Amino acid sequence: MTAPMLLNLNSQPTKSASALVRDAIGLGEGARLEFKSSFQKEVVETLGAFANTRGGSILIGVSDNGQIVGLTILPETVQGWVNQCKQNTSPSVIPDIDLIEVDGKTVAVVSIGEYPVKPVSCKGRYFKRVGNANHQMSATEISDAHVKLINSSWDYHPDPEHGIETISANKVQTFAQAISVHSPFEAVMEKFELVRQGRPTFACYLLFATNNLMLTTIEAGRFATQTVIKDSITSKDTLIEQVDRIMGFLVKHTNKAYIITGNPKREERWDYPMDALREIVINMIVHRDYRSANDSTIKIFDDRIEFFNPGALLDDLTVEKIKTGNYKSHLRNKQLATIFKELDLIEKYGSGVRRVIETFVAYGLLEPVFEATQGGMAVTVFKQAEKGRPPKTNVGANEGVNEGVNEGVNGLLALITDQPGLRSAALAKLLGTSPKNVERWLKQLKEQDRIEFIGATKSGGYYSKP
Numbered sequence: 001m002t003a004p005m006l007l008n009l010n011s012q013p014t015k016s017a018s019a020l021v022r023d024a025i026g027l028g029e030g031a032r033l034e035f036k037s038s039f040q041k042e043v044v045e046t047l048g049a050f051a052n053t054r055g056g057s058i059l060i061g062v063s064d065n066g067q068i069v070g071l072t073i074l075p076e077t078v079q080g081w082v083n084q085c086k087q088n089t090s091p092s093v094i095p096d097i098d099l100i101e102v103d104g105k106t107v108a109v110v111s112i113g114e115y116p117v118k119p120v121s122c123k124g125r126y127f128k129r130v131g132n133a134n135h136q137m138s139a140t141e142i143s144d145a146h147v148k149l150i151n152s153s154w155d156y157h158p159d160p161e162h163g164i165e166t167i168s169a170n171k172v173q174t175f176a177q178a179i180s181v182h183s184p185f186e187a188v189m190e191k192f193e194l195v196r197q198g199r200p201t202f203a204c205y206l207l208f209a210t211n212n213l214m215l216t217t218i219e220a221g222r223f224a225t226q227t228v229i230k231d232s233i234t235s236k237d238t239l240i241e242q243v244d245r246i247m248g249f250l251v252k253h254t255n256k257a258y259i260i261t262g263n264p265k266r267e268e269r270w271d272y273p274m275d276a277l278r279e280i281v282i283n284m285i286v287h288r289d290y291r292s293a294n295d296s297t298i299k300i301f302d303d304r305i306e307f308f309n310p311g312a313l314l315d316d317l318t319v320e321k322i323k324t325g326n327y328k329s330h331l332r333n334k335q336l337a338t339i340f341k342e343l344d345l346i347e348k349y350g351s352g353v354r355r356v357i358e359t360f361v362a363y364g365l366l367e368p369v370f371e372a373t374q375g376g377m378a379v380t381v382f383k384q385a386e387k388g389r390p391p392k393t394n395v396g397a398n399e400g401v402n403e404g405v406n407e408g409v410n411g412l413l414a415l416i417t418d419q420p421g422l423r424s425a426a427l428a429k430l431l432g433t434s435p436k437n438v439e440r441w442l443k444q445l446k447e448q449d450r451i452e453f454i455g456a457t458k459s460g461g462y463y464s465k466p
Contacts, residue, residue: 018102021059021109025066029132032056037063038071039081042134043110044088049127049134051093051115052145056129061107070105081110090121119145140291144314153334154291155203158196162205171208171238179342192339203335206290212236215290218246220298222253233432239285239336243345244419246281246298248430250274251418252411253300271383272305276359276368280379282345283352284309286336287377294375303383310376319370322353408433409441413464416451421461 015023029035032054034046039060050056061071071077078097086092098109119126119142126137126145137145147154169185176188189195194204206216213236221232231253235245254277256270284296289311299306311332313322331337340346353370356379360368366382411431416422422430428438442462445451451462 017098017100021100021102021107024057024059025062025068028066029064031129031131034058034132035062035064035066036060037069039084039108041088043081044085044093045122045125045127045134046129047085047093047095047110047112048089048120048122049129050112051089051120052118052127052137053114053129055111055113057109057111059107060110061105068102068105068107071108073099073106073108078108081108088123091115091117093120140289143291153331155206155333155335156193156196156201158199159202159205160199162200162209164195164198164200166210167200167204167208168210171210171240175208175240175339175343192342193335201335202290203333203339206336207239207339209238213238216242218242218284218296218298220246220249220300222300224302231432240339240343240345242285243278243282244430245432247274247278248411248415249432250277250281250298250300250305251414252408252431252433254411256410256414272365272381273359273363276356276363277305277381279352279356279359280307280368280381282340286340286346287311287332289332289376292375305381307379307381308373308376309378312374312376313372319372323357323370324354408437409444412438412441413445413450416445416462417464420463421454423461427462 024033025035027033032050033056036043036046036058037060043058043060046056046058061069063069078099081097082094085095093112093115095110095112098111100107100109119137126142127134128137128141129135143154147157167189172185172188172194176183181188181191183191189200189204194201194208200208206213216236216239218235219232220235222230224230233245233249235242237245251274254271254274256268258268284307288296288309292310294310296310297306297308313319314332337346346352357367360366360381364385366384368382369378369380371378371380408431412427415427415430419430424435424438424442427442428435431438442451449465451464454460454463
């Protein structure tokens with residue numbers, strides 16, 4: 001049995017109130033039930049904590065170990081308790097108080113439901129109920145509670161530090177064109193609520209700022225060991241650009257094999273399913289807590305990739321729930337999610353984790369590990385195959401582009417295939433490497449007849465060959 005959701009003395013007509021109190025005492029203290037031998041200031045704090053979470057009841061006249069010690073109640077006692085609750089909470093909490101005789105002693109049942117107006121403060125401090133204890137809420141938790149009150153999210157609010165002049169009209173217009181909206185800059189900003197009170201929203205600034213941003217920093221590295229880094233990038237791009245920048249780095253450091261199957265066209269297989277890696281990256285960007293002082297990180301090792309993203313799971317979400325894909329989606333950044341959905345970068349709210357797991361399993365690899373940490377979410381994906389996976393698909397890995405070609409060339413070819421028409425300078429930027437490296441890799445690919453340059457010298461770009 002578990003502690004009652006909220007001690008309702010009228011919930012079971014066949015039982016007396018005293019029997020219901022005994023039942024509750026037998027269950028012990030929990031997320032929605034607490035014992036107090038007398039009315040103290042901690043009672044008001046607990047009521048505030050209950051009001052900020054899911055409601056609960058306090059049995060006054062019961063010791064911590066569940067012994068009924070009883071109370072002496074005077075005519076003015078209950079009203080005095082109510083006054084203390086009203087005076088020391090904001091918005092004012094007014095609990096229900098019932099006096100019950102149990103084994104010849106008086107026990108007060110003080111109950112409060114979850115408050116519709118949150119957060120409730122107690123003498124200027126905010127508490128929430130976690131397990132059988134009250135925890136003081138952090139500044140972020142208080143802010144989140146205020147935001148939920150108006151059915152909004154942090155990223156919808158106007159950015160007090162940055163004006164419209166910090167927003168790139170070109171980036172906004174590129175977004176509009178991508179979703180077939182043919183409207184001027186101001187109209188696009190209004191249509192998607194990217195401007196409020198004459199200022200860009202936080203989401204607008206993260207998406208379309210003219211310059212690079214400290215807030216969006218993602219540190220990505222290719223590690224030879226836990227401490228030796230072979231290559232790294234620091235992305236401070238605006239969020240839509242960041243997807244391609246990070247994926248370019250992952251592609252650069254992920255091997256690809258070509259498989260000879262007897263079909264006219266060779267099949268290719270990456271170390272990891274790239275669609276699933278892209279899903280993880282997009283989830284990181286959309287669901288990150290941009291108010292956290294921590295950066296997102298990606299660590300690529302020989303046998304695995306580790307992703308970390310600031311932002312704890314919201315409300316009652318658990319890793320188990322998000323792995324099922326069957327839950328009500330809780331969005332930290334509603335406006336960011338809306339823009340990414342408009343761009344078809346995300347499909348359905350709440351289904352990304354399930355899709356990643358299914359893709360890895362179907363690819364014959366171990367299921368990724370998702371972990372909720374104190375500062376956010378961690379995901380680890382593995383190159384190792386599951387038992388029963390089809391035979392290793394590196395047959396013919398020395399064929400074609402993989403013949404004596406390193407990771408950089410593999411990544412370059414993949415980038416040209418995914419984004420045809422780019423020139424060497426743009427390719428170098430997306431891959432996070434030097435133009436000299438790109439020129440050397442381009443030469444190798446041209447010698448292998450895998451790419452071609454199409455167009456005028458100053459305006460053309462590179463394309464992969466079938």
